[in-house]
Amino acid sequence: MQYxxxxxxxxxxxxVFFVLITLVFIDYRNILPEEFAKVxxxxxxxxxxxxxxxxxxxxxxxxxxxxILTLLFGRVYCSSxxxxxxxxxxxxxxxxxxxxxxxxxxxxxxxLLRYFLLAVTVIFFTAGSIYFIxxxxxxxxxGRIITYFVNPVIILINNGVAGILENFNVYTxxxxxxxxxxxxxxxxxxLFLILVTWMSFTDGRLFCNTICPVGTLLGLLSRFSWxxxxxxxENCTLCGRCTQVxxxxxxxxxxxxxxxxxxxxxxxxxxxCTSDAIKYTYKKIGDHxxxxxxxxxxxxxxxxxxxxxKFLTLLLSVFAGSAIGSIKQDxxxxxxxxTVPEEKEFPVTPPGSLSIRNFTHNCTACALxxxxxxxNVLQPSFNEYGLTGMMQPHMDYHTGYCNFExxxxxxxxxxGAILPVPEDEKTRIQMGIAKFxxxxxxxxTEKTDCGACSEHCPTKAVKMVPYxxxxxxxxxxxxxCIGCGACEFACPTTPFKAIYVDGxxxxxxxxxxxxxxxxxxxxxxxxxx
Amino acid sequence: xxxxxxxxxxxxxxxxxxxVLAFGSINNLFGKVPLPYSPADLVAVKGGSPGQMFxxxxxxxxxxxxxxxxxxxxxxxxxxxxxxxxxxxxxxxPQLLTRIIEHCFKAGAKEVRVFDHTCDVWTKTYKNSGIExxxxxxxxxxxxxNTEGYYHKVDIPKGVKLTSAKVHELILESDVFINVPxxxxxxxxxxxxxxxxxxxxxxxxxxxxRNDLHQCIADYATYERKPDLNVVxxxxxxxxxxxxGVSVSDVVxxxxxxxxxxxxxxxxxxxxxxxxxxxxxxxxxxxxxMGVGEMDLEKLSIKRITI
Numbered sequence: 001m002q003y004x005x006x007x008x009x010x011x012x013x014x015x016v017f018f019v020l021i022t023l024v025f026i027d028y029r030n031i032l033p034e035e036f037a038k039v040x041x042x043x044x045x046x047x048x049x050x051x052x053x054x055x056x057x058x059x060x061x062x063x064x065x066x067x068i069l070t071l072l073f074g075r076v077y078c079s080s081x082x083x084x085x086x087x088x089x090x091x092x093x094x095x096x097x098x099x100x101x102x103x104x105x106x107x108x109x110x111x112l113l114r115y116f117l118l119a120v121t122v123i124f125f126t127a128g129s130i131y132f133i134x135x136x137x138x139x140x141x142x143g144r145i146i147t148y149f150v151n152p153v154i155i156l157i158n159n160g161v162a163g164i165l166e167n168f169n170v171y172t173x174x175x176x177x178x179x180x181x182x183x184x185x186x187x188x189x190x191l192f193l194i195l196v197t198w199m200s201f202t203d204g205r206l207f208c209n210t211i212c213p214v215g216t217l218l219g220l221l222s223r224f225s226w227x228x229x230x231x232x233x234e235n236c237t238l239c240g241r242c243t244q245v246x247x248x249x250x251x252x253x254x255x256x257x258x259x260x261x262x263x264x265x266x267x268x269x270x271x272x273c274t275s276d277a278i279k280y281t282y283k284k285i286g287d288h289x290x291x292x293x294x295x296x297x298x299x300x301x302x303x304x305x306x307x308x309x310k311f312l313t314l315l316l317s318v319f320a321g322s323a324i325g326s327i328k329q330d331x332x333x334x335x336x337x338x339t340v341p342e343e344k345e346f347p348v349t350p351p352g353s354l355s356i357r358n359f360t361h362n363c364t365a366c367a368l369x370x371x372x373x374x375x376n377v378l379q380p381s382f383n384e385y386g387l388t389g390m391m392q393p394h395m396d397y398h399t400g401y402c403n404f405e406x407x408x409x410x411x412x413x414x415x416g417a418i419l420p421v422p423e424d425e426k427t428r429i430q431m432g433i434a435k436f437x438x439x440x441x442x443x444x445t446e447k448t449d450c451g452a453c454s455e456h457c458p459t460k461a462v463k464m465v466p467y468x469x470x471x472x473x474x475x476x477x478x479x480x481c482i483g484c485g486a487c488e489f490a491c492p493t494t495p496f497k498a499i500y501v502d503g504x505x506x507x508x509x510x511x512x513x514x515x516x517x518x519x520x521x522x523x524x525x526x527x528x529x
Numbered sequence: 530x531x532x533x534x535x536x537x538x539x540x541x542x543x544x545x546x547x548x549v550l551a552f553g554s555i556n557n558l559f560g561k562v563p564l565p566y567s568p569a570d571l572v573a574v575k576g577g578s579p580g581q582m583f584x585x586x587x588x589x590x591x592x593x594x595x596x597x598x599x600x601x602x603x604x605x606x607x608x609x610x611x612x613x614x615x616x617x618x619x620x621x622x623p624q625l626l627t628r629i630i631e632h633c634f635k636a637g638a639k640e641v642r643v644f645d646h647t648c649d650v651w652t653k654t655y656k657n658s659g660i661e662x663x664x665x666x667x668x669x670x671x672x673x674x675n676t677e678g679y680y681h682k683v684d685i686p687k688g689v690k691l692t693s694a695k696v697h698e699l700i701l702e703s704d705v706f707i708n709v710p711x712x713x714x715x716x717x718x719x720x721x722x723x724x725x726x727x728x729x730x731x732x733x734x735x736x737x738x739r740n741d742l743h744q745c746i747a748d749y750a751t752y753e754r755k756p757d758l759n760v761v762x763x764x765x766x767x768x769x770x771x772x773x774g775v776s777v778s779d780v781v782x783x784x785x786x787x788x789x790x791x792x793x794x795x796x797x798x799x800x801x802x803x804x805x806x807x808x809x810x811x812x813x814x815x816x817x818x819m820g821v822g823e824m825d826l827e828k829l830s831i832k833r834i835t836i
Contacts, residue, residue, distance in 0.1 A: 029652070163678065169640070175676040374650045403612060403650055448741040449811070451717030452734075456648060460770045464716045470811075472716070490648075492735035515778040518768055527573050527833050528801040529826045 003270035006280065010080055010267050018086040025146040025371050026154055028176055030408065037368065037412040043081050045214050046137040046364060047414035050130070054362050054416035067221065074225040074265040075218045078208050084138035085208055085215075085264070087145075088200040092247055095201040103244040104203075106252035109262055110210045118216040131388045134365050135188070136213050141196075143366035144189040144391065151371055152178050177376060180399070185380050185391055204247025209262040219261035229263060229270070229278060231256045232285045236277035242269035340439045341496050347384035348395035348483060348503035351402065351429045352410035352421040355506040356385070363417035365391035369409035376400040377485065378409060392417075395431065397485030397501055402431075404458040404484065427458070430510040432483030432503040434462060434476045440498035443473045453487035453499045459513045462487045462499065474499060479511045569832035570823075571789040571798060577836035579625035579764045582786040586760070587632060589832045590788050596758050597705050599637030604703035605629060605669070606756070608711045608726055609645035609660050611773045612653040618765035618780045619773050620654065621711045623663035625762050625786075629707060630667035641667075642699050645729045646674040672699060680732040687819065688748035690740045695732040700754060708756035708792070712763040712799045714771030714779075717742055719810045720803060721772055722796040723759040724750045724821075747815035750792055750822075759795045761787040763802060793822025794829055801826070 020040045023032065041047060048062035066077045078085045096102050121132040134140060159175040199206040208215040233256055243253045246269055250262035269278055279285065346356060350369065353359035370378050370393050377400035378393045385392055395402060407426050410418045421429065434453075442450040444467075453474050454462045461481035464472035474487075476499075483501045491497040572589040574582040587593050597603055607621030615623055626643065633641045643664045647654045651673060655661040664671045673679070680695035700706060710726035717738070718725045724746050728734055737745035763785040770779045783802060789795045793816050797807035807813045807824045817824040 159676075166679075169642075169670070171670070171672045174673040175678060177676070374652065403653060405612065406650075406653070442739060446739070446741070449717060449719075449743055450738045451715075451742075452738045454716035455772055458773055458775075460716075460773075460775050490735075490738075492738040513775045515776055518778065518781060527575065528804070529573075529798050529831065 003267065003273075003280065007267040007271055010076075010265070014080040014086045014089065017081050018083055018090075021083040021142070022146060022150075024412070025143055025368060026151055028151060028155060028158075028371060030372065030374055034408075034411045037372070037414070041139075041368075041414040043077070044139045044414060045077060045082075045218075046133055046139055047366070050133075050362050050364065051414065051416035054358075055419070060416070066218075070218050070221045071225055073227045074222045074229075074260070074263060075215070076265050077218060078205075078212075078215050078264040079266050082138050082142075082208075082214070084142040084196065084212075085205075087142060088196065088205060088207060089247070089266070091197055091200040092204045104246050104249055106243055106246075106254075107203075107249040109250075109259060114210050114216045114219075117211060118213045121213040128361060129388065130361055130364060132213070134363075134388075134391070136211065137364050137366075138208075138212050138214055140364040140366035141189070141192055143368055145193050147367035147371045148181055148186060148189050149193070179370070179376055179379070181370075181380055182382060184382055188391065203249065205262070205264055205266075206249070208264060209248055209250070215264075216261075222263065223260045225260065226282045227280060228260060228282070229258055229265070229267075229280055230283075230285045231258070232277045232279060234277075235275050237275045239274070241272040241274070242278055245269055245272055339496070340437045342437075342500040343435075344500065344502050346432070346503035346505050347381065348397070348432045348485065348501055349507075350378060350393065350395060350409045350418050351407070351426055351431055351507075352413075352418040353507070354419065356503070357505070359417050360385050360389050360392055361417075362415050363389075363392045364415055365393070366414070367391070367393065368412050368414065369393055369418060372408050372412045373400075374406060374408060375403050377402050377489075395485060395501075395503075397488040399489075401456070401485040401489040428482065428510045428512065430482050430504065430508040432501040433478050433481045434483065434487050434499055434501050436462075436474055436476050436499050437496075438473070438498070440493050440496055441473065442493060442498070443467055443471055447471065450492065452490040452492055456486035456490040458482075458484065458486060459510070461510075461513075480513045482510045570791060570829040571787065571794050571826075572832045572834065573798060574786045574788070574834045574836065576784055579622045579762065579786065580628035581836055582764070582784070582834075583625060583628045583632070583760065583788075585834050585836060586786055586788040589834060590758075593632040593636045596707070597633050597636040597638050600639045601637075601704035602702070603633045603638045603641045603705040603707060604699040605633075605641060605643045605707045605709055606700070606726065606730060607643065607645060607660060607709040607762075608713075608721070608729065609651075609654050609658050610648045610729065612649040612657050613773060614657060615659045616765070616777050616780070617774050618711060618713065618767045619771075620658035620660060621709050622762045622764050623659040625760070625764065626660060626669075626709065627663045627667045629709065629760065630664065630669040633705075633707075634668060638705070641669040642672050642703065643669050644672040644674040644697060644699055646697065646732065646734075647729070651675045674729070677732055683752065683754075685748055685752045687751035689744055689819075691737065691745040691748035694749060694752075696752075696754070697730050697732075700730045705758075706754065706756045708759045710759070710761055711767075712761055712783075712802065713767040713774075714769050714803070716771060718746060718812060720796070720800060720805070722761055722799045723756070723792040724796055724812060724816060727756075743811035743815055746812035747819055747821065750812075750816045751819055755821075756792065757790065759787075759789055759792055761795050761799050763787065763799060766802065768803070791822040791829075793817050793824050794826070797824035797826055798831070 024037045042062040045063050045066050051060040124132045155176050155178050162173045162175045196207050240253045243251050248262045250259035349359040377395050379396035380391045381394040384394045407421050410421045438444050451464050454464045459480045461477045462474050465475045467473035485501045487499045488497050488501050491499050572586045574586040609620050611619040613619035630641045661671050679697050682695050684693050708723050710723045713721050715721040763783050765780050766783045767774045767779050768781050787795050787798050796813045800807045
């Protein structure tokens with residue numbers, strides 16, 4: 001009986017985490033308080049680990065909590081806290097509902113593949129590349145799936161409802177612009193989603209125990225967990241019910257062994273046992289369990305399936321290919337027919353990211369900032385940072401501009417790629433500098449007033465100065481420009497802008513705009529007409 | 530969708546008729562009940578709070594009842610373009626809006642709606658300008674202007690460069706249209722007053738910037754659905770670094786307000802507060818030439834009120 005409630009508790013905690021994390025990602029109206037994301041994502045292993053390495057602060061030791069939890073209770077992180085893990089459970093649950101007779105059976109682990117992927121991820125990360133974490137981290141992949149595929153659908157529904165309500169003059173639900181993430185960027189998250197869905201539909205937690213580096217890492221620890229699922233050999237009637245419900249395929253009732261490196265503490269096996277032969281306890285029952293597993297594991301290394309080897313080779317060649325392709329990292333130029341193209345030396349990284357280096361080394365491309373940005377200026381990059389940085393967001397001033405006092409991205413970023421910035425400092429962070437191209441400017445080409453750039457400039461770094469006749473033309477004061485991109489966004493020229501922001505590789509601090517006394521223009525009481 | 534179709538098709542004829550009707554009734558009013566004073570073309574008020582000045586100004590124009598009839602819908606179009614605090618005077622004064630809405634309801638308005646097609650993120654500008662709260666507290670309805678779907682194409686037959694535009698449905702649907710610009714310096718259009726404020730009722734503003742901004746502002750001012758009343762908020766006036774301003778040091782507490790049905794007259798009078806000549810602001814000159822209104826203040830009967 002107590003085990004039924006244990007499983008229920010696991011399910012409830014899982015749902016709570018899943019719903020809260022999903023809410024963080026679909027909060028397109030920024031309704032949730034600023035602290036919400038920070039609290040909800042505190043325990044996410046990879047973001048917390050990266051942030052800790054980045055800022056060395058005790059306030060971000062969520063990953064330590066996870067490690068301790070794992071040593072105490074096993075891989076409860078994978079079971080309940082990881083949003084992708086819960087997603088996998090949901091898919092697996094649906095597959096079992098569809099195929100009533102579906103039963104799990106004990107299978108050998110794909111050790112070579114999982115340890116290889118973990119090793120590659122760790123080695124690359126130690127060498128300073130976040131690339132494999134970006135590709136494999138379950139949290140970041142979940143975030144991308146929500147931001148890229150779920151958010152547009154939710155916003156579409158929102159807009160449909162808004163359209164209906166509008167007819168009744170109700171405007172509490174209003175249309176929101178759907179972020180147009182370029183198609184090429186869909187490829188990886190889409191393939192990933194298909195892979196994960198297929199693996200979990202056919203074989204439960206196969207992904208978590210084969211591909212996921214976090215799962216593999218915690219699996220190394222969970223062998224030594226205090227609490228474990230343990231067999232009581234004497235009571236066991238070899239009925240096999242436990243194995244049939246084990247979605248990690250790690251429980252062999254015939255040998256009465258449990259592969260703790262793969263057990264995610266889902267507690268499915270506990271309530272189905274009718275003979276009290278399986279327990280979740282810190283007490284050892286006999287001493288055959290761990291020993292058996294160890295022997296088993298080592299022997300497994302030598303005889304894995306040949307088909308799986310092919311699969312592995314294919315997968316690795318894909319990763320290796322992209323890794324090699326990514327070594328060359330150059331700035332990009334656009335080639336379109338226009339008089340003077342924009343020549344950006346560097347992409348623009350969000351305020352609080354400090355430098356391109358800090359940003360690209362710490363961003364796992366979870367896309368939370370992309371979905372949270374109220375101005376739609378943060379967009380996943382294609383090759384702005386080179387191919388290793390694909391999907392890491394950049395400031396795209398063709399889709400929007402950075403709101404002067406907004407610090408939303410820095411508040412939500414869980415990895416420290418964008419560090420928190422106080423509001424008054426934000427207005428002086430110089431992410432880049434506006435470059436004016438007179439040859440493209442309306443005032444120069446059409447000989448008419450425009451000034452859209454200066455109008456949108458929050459610091460008046462772009463000022464209108466006398467030009468031919470009565471015309472005014474923009475001029476940039478570099479040291480008070482913050483590179484927010486308002487001028488670039490507002491500039492009406494096509495296809496190339498007459499003013500654009502070239503990013504800084506390292507962010508600087510802009511000067512405060514000067515304040516002068518206003519001359520008194522008129523008397524107190526008279527009307528000037 | 531059907532409603533939209535209807536709006537689009539009936540807009541031309543419907544509003545022309547509606548305007549005639551409105552003016553007809555105003556004339557009747559004058560015919561039947563002679564006012565104790567000759568109605569002014571333009572009322573300028575000085576020295577009070579935004580609300581006080583509106584009370585006195587609208588009274589001198591013949592009262593709000595002249596513009597708003599019982600059971601009518603009203604759209605109020607302030608400037609809510611920028612994510613700035615009320616002190617920075619980048620947006621219309623919220624207190625003034627509160628008072629205007631109160632007057633509309635006093636006259637029996639069924640509904641008062643407020644919107645702007647903002648430059649900065651609209652949810653932020655509505656909130657931080659203090660306007661969202663002011664409107665809601667006064668019983669008005671705050672409406673977004675952020676999506677193209679709200680805008681419907683209309684023809685501007687008298688336009689030179691701008692011959693059609695997509696206009697917010699509230700402008701097309703509402704019985705009464707009150708334009709409430711804030712007077713500011715403006716880097717693009719030199720000054721922004723009532724005609725420039727109407728840039729916030731259309732969808733595609735980049736077109737204006739590409740195709741002779743001043744001409745487009747004057748062109749749109751020729752469009753038949755003109756504001757029934759313009760209230761120029763010159764309580765706090767941004768004298769430089771417009772339209773956003775850099776700090777409060779750009780702002781002068783001028784404590785003034787201009788009320789008139791003639792946009793060109795409103796803009797001409799407001800221009801004088803900057804010490805400028807209306808003819809030197811190209812869009813005012815052009816609108817005057819196109820017959821939108823009168824920029825020669827000598828030709829207008831002006832009522833000046835000092836509180």
